[in-house]
Amino acid sequence: MSCREAQELLHGYADGELDLVRNLEMERHFRECPACASDYERLRRMREAMSGSVPYFQPPAGLERRLRSRLRAAAPAKRSIHWQWAAIAAALVLTVAGVWRVALMSRHPDSVEILAAEAVSSHVRSLMAAHLTDVPSSDRHTVKPWFSGKLDFSPTVGDFPSQGFTLAGGRLDYLDGRPVAALVYQRRQHVINLFVWPAPGRLNSETSTTDRQGYHVLHWTKAHMNYWAVSDLNGRELTEFAELVRKTG
Ligand SMILES: [Zn+2]
Numbered sequence: 523m524s525c526r527e528a529q530e531l532l533h534g535y536a537d538g539e540l541d542l543v544r545n546l547e548m549e550r551h552f553r554e555c556p557a558c559a560s561d562y563e564r565l566r567r568m569r570e571a572m573s574g575s576v577p578y579f580q581p582p583a584g585l586e587r588r589l590r591s592r593l594r595a596a597a598p599a600k601r602s603i604h605w606q607w608a609a610i611a612a613a614l615v616l617t618v619a620g621v622w623r624v625a626l627m628s629r630h631p632d633s634v635e636i637l638a639a640e641a642v643s644s645h646v647r648s649l650m651a652a653h654l655t656d657v658p659s660s661d662r663h664t665v666k667p668w669f670s671g672k673l674d675f676s677p678t679v680g681d682f683p684s685q686g687f688t689l690a691g692g693r694l695d696y697l698d699g700r701p702v703a704a705l706v707y708q709r710r711q712h713v714i715n716l717f718v719w720p721a722p723g724r725l726n727s728e729t730s731t732t733d734r735q736g737y738h739v740l741h742w743t744k745a746h747m748n749y750w751a752v753s754d755l756n757g758r759e760l761t762e763f764a765e766l767v768r769k770t771g
Contacts, residue, residue, distance in 0.1 A: 523551045528558045536565050565770045634730075637750065638741070640697050645715045645752040648693065652691065654713065655691030655706050665692040669703050677703040677718040677747075680770035687714070687763050697750070707763065714753040714763060721748040731757065731763050740764045744771045 528551045534540050535548045552559040640721040648654050657668040662679040669677060672694055681689040687707050695704040695717060702719035721743045738760045740751040749767065753760050 523547045525551075525555060525558055528555070529561070532558075532562055532565060536562070536569060545721075560706070563583075634741070637698055637732055638732050638739045641715075641717055641739060641741075641750040641752050642737050644695050644697060644704070644717065645713075645737060646735075648695070648706070648715060649713060654693065656693045658691040660691075661690045662689055665689065665705070668692055670725065671695075673701055673703055673719075675703075675720050677705065678771050679705060680767055682707075682724060682763075682766050686710075687766065698748075702748075709753075709759060709763070711753050712753055712755040714751060714755060714760070716767060717746050717748070717750040717752070723748055724748070729761070729768070731761070733757075742768065744768055 528548060531540060531544060531548060534655050535545065540548065546620070552562060589703055606699050659668075660681070660683075662681045666676065666679040669692060679689070681687075683689075687709050690706040690708045690713070692747060693704040695702050695715075697717055698719065700719060705716040705718065707714040707716065723742045724746060726745070727743045729740050732739045734740075737752055737754055738757050740749075740760055741750050742764065749764075749771065751760060751764055751767070753763075755763070
């Protein structure tokens with residue numbers, strides 16, 4: 523620390539307004555620099571002398587009473603103070619409600635985006651890890667009961683061989699922070715993962731489509747259930763598949 527800096531901070535140091543690091547720097551400078559140290563000593567003694575000799579002011583008798591009555595006259599009535607507080611409280615409630623609504627509205631697209639990404643990575647993982655199914659079966663009367671005891675809901679399992687979508691089996695997966703049913707379908711050489719889990723309180727929605735990393739992702743809710751279909755199948759045929767599932771769900 524230079525002498526100039528020390529001089530600038532001298533009053534702040536004397537008033538105890540500096541942060542810890544600055545305080546330590548000042549103390550080190552005073553040890554190394556007798557000139558600044560004696561400046562500080564002079565300032566300190568002057569302040570001490572002033573605080574000791576400042577006269578106390580004795581208020582004239584009756585001043586307190588006169589001040590109080592003036593304050594009472596100037597202050598608005600109690601009732602209007604209450605109304606002011608009520609107005610402030612109401613404004614706060616409205617503000618909080620507004621922020622909450624904005625937060626809810628902006629949260630929704632984000633969570634949908636995150637879920638779409640999760641669904642695609644689950645799909646890719648199922649293809650790579652040679653772990654496409656836990657229960658390989660084209661019989662929905664085998665696949666559906668397999669989930670009971672493993673999930674707290676029972677997914678509707680459809681099979682559409684005459685439309686060219688054949689059931690390949692089922693698998694337990696993990697999406698949206700919970701275990702979900704993954705139903706696996708085959709269309710020619712293409713695999714479709716259909717993820718199903720409960721959506722309590724959610725109304726039926728239109729099917730929304732997104733593309734991610736070369737995969738088509740279809741999402742809808744029906745009868746309080748979430749449906750996410752992921753495949754590298756072309757969009758038209760995957761939409762056809764989604765329509766079939768919607769009819770059975
Ligand atoms: Zn100095």
